[in-house]
Amino acid sequence: MIEIKLMRISTGEEIVAEIVEETDDKVTIKNGLVLIPTQTGGMGFAPWSPVVSKNAPEITMSKQFVVYIAEVDSEVRSKYNEIFGSKIITGPEKQVIW
Numbered sequence: 001m002i003e004i005k006l007m008r009i010s011t012g013e014e015i016v017a018e019i020v021e022e023t024d025d026k027v028t029i030k031n032g033l034v035l036i037p038t039q040t041g042g043m044g045f046a047p048w049s050p051v052v053s054k055n056a057p058e059i060t061m062s063k064q065f066v067v068y069i070a071e072v073d074s075e076v077r078s079k080y081n082e083i084f085g086s087k088i089i090t091g092p093e094k095q096v097i098w
Contacts, residue, residue, distance in 0.1 A: 008067040015048050020058050028060040031084050
């Protein structure tokens with residue numbers, strides 16, 4: 001399963017990305033998107049590192065530059081999946097009423 005997380009780095013950027021590998025001192029991500037507030041109060045996305053190679057899209061960074069790593073909102077996860085090709089759109093959780 002793809003592990004999509006929200007990361008805040010020491011520059012203040014919030015990045016939504018797929019976590020490829022995480023160790024005690026490093027984290028490797030790919031398909032990073034930076035969150036950008038819109039004028040209407042919403043959030044937009046832009047490529048975090050737009051010139052990284054398409055053939056080797058993974059970026060490894062030292063955890064000393066990572067402020068936190070957290071779960072992303074389901075709406076953000078759905079939009080991320082739309083952008084990066086899985087086309088999985090997760091809606092609200094369904095419940096069975098007995």
